[in-house]
Amino acid sequence: MALYVQKYGGTSVGSVERIEAVADKVKGFRDRGDDVVVVLSAMSGETNRLIGLAKDIQAQPNARELDVLVSTGEQVTIALLCMALHKRGVDARSYTGGQVRIRTDNTHTKARIQDIETERMRADLDAGRVVVVAGFQGVDDNGNITTLGRGGSDTTGVALAAALKADECQIYTDVDGVYTTDPRVVEDARRLDKITFEEMLEMASLGSKVLQIRSVEFAGKYKVPLRVLSSFVDGPGTLITIEDDNTVEKPVISGIAFNRDEAKLTVIGVPDIPGVASRILGPISRANIEVDMIVQNVAADQTTDFTFTVHRNDYEKAQKILEQVVAELGARECAGDNKIAKVSIVGVGMRSHAGVASKMFDALANENINIQMISTSEIKVSVVIAEKYLELAVRALHSSFNLDSSDTVSE
Structure with missing residues (x-):
């Protein structure tokens, strides 16, 4: 019992x-x-x-x-x-x-x-x-x-x-479980039998709507075996559990998550001095706007371009704040784009396999999809691309990493 x-x-x-x-x-x-x-x-x-x-x-x-x-x-x-x-x-x-x-x-x-x-x-x-x-x-x-x-x-x-x-x-x-990606975008998306708490947490935070993020955090903290099942169709669902010793021999990539609700803002020509990041992001934070990805590039003239992403709903609010920041810092201008999307590959197998990011970039390049920003962690790689290429990118990555097959170990 x-x-x-x-x-x-x-x-x-x-x-x-x-x-x-x-x-x-x-x-x-x-x-x-x-x-x-x-x-x-x-x-x-x-x-x-x-x-x-x-x-x-x-x-x-x-x-x-x-x-x-x-x-x-x-x-x-x-x-x-x-x-x-x-x-x-x-x-x-x-x-x-x-x-x-x-x-x-x-x-x-x-x-x-x-x-x-x-x-x-x-x-x-x-x-x-x-x-x-x-x-x-x-x-x-x-x-x-x-x-x-x-x-x-x-x-x-x-x-x-x-x-x-x-x-x-x-x-x-x-839904009857956690899928390799959204089946509405990729017809061959496959239900996963098992996924780790870490992977599920990344998937949830990156746009997968199957589970609420706090519930996954709670389950991981207290090691509660968690299973996602359908109320309408009988089946085994997907078990979300701790990483076991055999996980590294399983798929390098477990799934592809994406988020359409992104917008990008760039402060161009910022003086490259200590504390500039705080002076840009401080007012954004005080306005209760969450920042996701951040990239800073230093130019030959010793100025920097500072780029970050926010939720699309906060785009106009953040733009208005940055107009004041540009004036205070003596930067050249603020540019923005609210027609972007974030695509991420997630898998604990990345820890033991080299070349995963390169494989992702090759798959996108083969479809002539330009990468605007890159962010990585131990078990994920995220890129920002133009929103119009989102579904093409997801399908290309799903195919490149053989996620439509149960035998998905990739070197």
């Missing part, structure tokens, strides 16, 4: 019929003797609907009251699932984040979990009950309802699995 924490996303519980299907799936685990804790999101679209109601009243709603409002979405689904389980003869009990005592800090709308009380859940499990917990929410030390930010139900699921020392945390969603 195993203990599973199962998280079902908004599409998985998007209607009464789908909630009934989740109940059937949970009953199947109970029938074979497994203990189950279920974490649910709100019905798909419900959180957005509630936020819309709030903004109809107040353009910038009070964060505490907004948390009180949006947390009701999960209360609906946990109660309905318990009713569906009761109808099937399965004993079940629902809990809000506050009732099960998921204690967080007091940062409303993006709280972080600090502690979880497990006694009540363990008592229910010992009594043969299915425990159904509202995802995405908790309470602070003063009893105020808090929420964990968008995608926070994934984090709830992983945190409960860690606290309960579950055998596995299963994330049920509308």
Whole structure:
């Protein structure tokens, strides 16, 4: 008998019929003797609907009251699932984040979990009950309802699995696993049987939308085996786990991630003096704009061109800030491009194989795709290219690294 924490996303519980299907799936685990804790999101679209109601009243709603409002979405689904389980003869009990005592800090709308009380859940499990917990929410030390930010139900699921020392945390969603890249871009994209926490974290941070980044960080920190499965199609899914001794003999590249939401800014002709990077990026940081890739080139006239990327939504805001910076530094001008994209190859096998970056660059050169920026880490290589070449680049790299084949070790 195993203990599973199962998280079902908004599409998985998007209607009464789908909630009934989740109940059937949970009953199947109970029938074979497994203990189950279920974490649910709100019905798909419900959180957005509630936020819309709030903004109809107040353009910038009070964060505490907004948390009180949006947390009701999960209360609906946990109660309905318990009713569906009761109808099937399965004993079940629902809990809000506050009732099960998921204690967080007091940062409303993006709280972080600090502690979880497990006694009540363990008592229910010992009594043969299915425990159904509202995802995405908790309470602070003063009893105020808090929420964990968008995608926070994934984090709830992983945190409960860690606290309960579950055998596995299963994330049920509308895809049947983690793929080598987006199947909508590459028809031959292949579902991975296994991927490491490091690789999944890179994939999530680089644009893969399968899992929320914080949930992967949490799973890696507490070594919680994490499996991504489909709510609608039976299958083994993808296991996300620690790197084992045999990983280096497996694919050099596990996947290709990409992000269309990038923009590039360059301050041209900056005096090459100490502290110039701080004087450029300091105002950007104080405006709460996140910077991704950075490149600095020193010219023969002892000036430098300083280039960095930001989220496309922050492009115009960052441009206005840099106009002032250019004047203060005596730089020549600020140039920008919001029609770029970032493409990344990810794989722990890079640690033990040379020439991976060169192979990537060759594949792009063969398609006449110009690389504008390059960033590397131990297990990834990212490049910035013109957005119009994005899908061509992904397909070329997928083919070059033989990711459509299960035998993908490349020298």
